[in-house]
Amino acid sequence: MICVNKIWAVSWTRADQYVNTINNILPSSHKNIGRRSPIDFSSLCVSMQDLEFRQQVLDPISDSFCAAKWYNATIWLGSGQTTSCHHPPAHPIGDDFRTNPRAIHNTNQKKEDRRMMLAGERPPGCEYCWKIEDMGRNAVSDRVYKSRIYKIEDLKTAARTPAHEDVNLRTLEIAFDRTCQLACSYCNPAFSSTWVRDIRQHGPYQGLESDGRNHFIMS
């Protein structure tokens, strides 16, 4: 179910404007909600404050700007990898950190992604957000939620900072090794010692396929 809250922040003046906006956001299987009568507003949940934040704060910087690329890092010390949020694939930290500790977060990959974002281009690793935004021009992706947690002044500072420069983290998720008692179907041996133990005991998985969400299923 998609739900709508904070309706008081909406600036629509006619019901058809509301319906058009909702239809832009909904997946195709739920389109044409306006043909249902009456519209069940309580069952819809879109925060227009989030949409306004995207339109008024992020989009003027660029259509693909996301502050997580500057200020957030997920770092796996066990595998020597990092990423900006949990959506893009992890990439190697590299050896630059031996002479520059800030390179643990400011990898060449992230700097290239920042350059693309400042130019309004879409880093391919962030496709999770691009798919959401391609659902409609009013769609709100994690790009908004992961940018809203920082001060607007910090977002402006990121936008002014040349892409090749190092920036300091504001938020950090760090794993010191891959010890984990779970074996979630969307995970893998790089992040779960339970996956490792299971494969060692029973051999490699055969016939694994993805369900399209990077969850493994058995064929």
Ligand code: SF4
């Ligand atoms: S654009 Fe989306 S996927 Fe990329 S860092 Fe921001 S929130 Fe994560």
